[in-house]
Amino acid sequence: MTEVLHIPRVGMIGPFEAGRLAYGCWRFAGSSVESATAKIETALEIGANLVDTAAIYGFGAEGLGGAERVLGAVYAQAPALRDRTVLVTKAGIHPPVPYDSRASNLIASCEASLARLGTDVIDVFLIHRPDLLASYDEVAEGLARLRADGKIREAGVSNFSHTQIRALQSKLDFPLVASQPEFSPLAIGPLEDGTLDVAQELGLSVMAWSPLGGGRLTAGHTPEAGTQEARVLAVLEAIASRENVGVDHVALAWVLAHPANVFALIGTQNVARIEASAKAFDVKLSRQDWYDILVAARGAEMP
Numbered sequence: 670m671t672e673v674l675h676i677p678r679v680g681m682i683g684p685f686e687a688g689r690l691a692y693g694c695w696r697f698a699g700s701s702v703e704s705a706t707a708k709i710e711t712a713l714e715i716g717a718n719l720v721d722t723a724a725i726y727g728f729g730a731e732g733l734g735g736a737e738r739v740l741g742a743v744y745a746q747a748p749a750l751r752d753r754t755v756l757v758t759k760a761g762i763h764p765p766v767p768y769d770s771r772a773s774n775l776i777a778s779c780e781a782s783l784a785r786l787g788t789d790v791i792d793v794f795l796i797h798r799p800d801l802l803a804s805y806d807e808v809a810e811g812l813a814r815l816r817a818d819g820k821i822r823e824a825g826v827s828n829f830s831h832t833q834i835r836a837l838q839s840k841l842d843f844p845l846v847a848s849q850p851e852f853s854p855l856a857i858g859p860l861e862d863g864t865l866d867v868a869q870e871l872g873l874s875v876m877a878w879s880p881l882g883g884g885r886l887t888a889g890h891t892p893e894a895g896t897q898e899a900r901v902l903a904v905l906e907a908i909a910s911r912e913n914v915g916v917d918h919v920a921l922a923w924v925l926a927h928p929a930n931v932f933a934l935i936g937t938q939n940v941a942r943i944e945a946s947a948k949a950f951d952v953k954l955s956r957q958d959w960y961d962i963l964v965a966a967r968g969a970e971m972p
């Protein structure tokens with residue numbers, strides 16, 4: 670019988686247990702409190718208790734924090750939702766500079782996020798992108814001070830290479846708990862560039878951003894013939910029709926089936942799609958299916 674890959678429903682992010690499907694708030698700004706509350710409640714109903722946001726999400730006329738303000742309003746109206754959430758936010762993107770991860774800026778950014786979110790602690794605080802002008806000592810000092818002051822519980826990184834992760838970890842006397850790379854059948858770099866290897870080496874959870882390629886791995890998307898998208902969608906469609914689910918659910922299953930403690934950050938703003946995302950756990954993805962999707966993504970057989 671064909672081997673079916675195990676897709677766990679929950680995993681650990683440092684000390685926190687969270688659903689492997691998680692909810693991302695990048696596209697959240699502009700939502701009414703009622704609609705934002707419905708999205709968070711639906712996410713929690715399918716077990717997606719990790720809620721990911723960032724100071725930069727919803728950047729606009731009011732500056733940073735557009736998406737955090739909406740989430741803060743949701744929590745203000747329904748404080749129990751905060752207690753049910755593993756709350757992740759990020760700092761360090763600073764238009765137009767573009768990046769600033771010096772300790773003073775990380776601390777100021779975290780304090781502003783706490784105020785906007787109406788909470789007294791961030792569960793997992795991530796450096797959004799590597800700031801090439803901040804030394805690892807400076808970044809580590811910022812994270813260590815925030816943690817010692819009880820403003821963050823745990824720390825991690827996003828869009829860091831494996832060497833950048835190791836360099837930062839070497840300056841900290843507590844373990845990083847998360848790495849957040851782009852990872853999907855359209856973004857397979859983490860499989861080959863050391864991102865998923867260092868995560869397993871150091872025990873980091875992996876929060877995969879844009880697991881549906883920002884909407885390109887969905888039934889509504891028509892790819893150009895001969896492209897990576899077209900190749901991947903053709904394989905996803907065959908599996909989706911066999912499994913009686915959507916191509917998006919197969920793409921999520923593919924991301925979650927990797928053994929590096931992967932969480933998939935779904936970004937849909939549609940409540941029915943949030944709910945349907947849980948079908949990813951029903952997909953019976955064989956080892957052959959998984960490699961077929963990878964071969965389509967590579968555009969070449971495995972060596």
Ligand SMILES: NC(=O)c1ccc[n+]([C@@H]2O[C@H](COP(=O)([O-])OP(=O)(O)OC[C@H]3O[C@@H](n4cnc5c(N)ncnc54)[C@H](OP(=O)(O)O)[C@@H]3O)[C@@H](O)[C@H]2O)c1
Nearest residue numbers: 693694695827878879880881882883884887934936937938
């Ligand atoms: N760390 C970073 O640098 C970074 C960067 C980007 C994102 N992120 C995180 O990752 C999260 C997810 O990113 P993402 O929003 O790009 O994720 P995604 O799930 O890959 O894409 C979401 C997009 O796909 C569309 N979509 C989803 N299902 C669909 C379906 N069945 N049919 C048609 N369209 C569908 C959504 O539209 P609808 O809303 O209409 O469903 C939305 O526009 C973000 O919220 C953020 O938390 C992190």
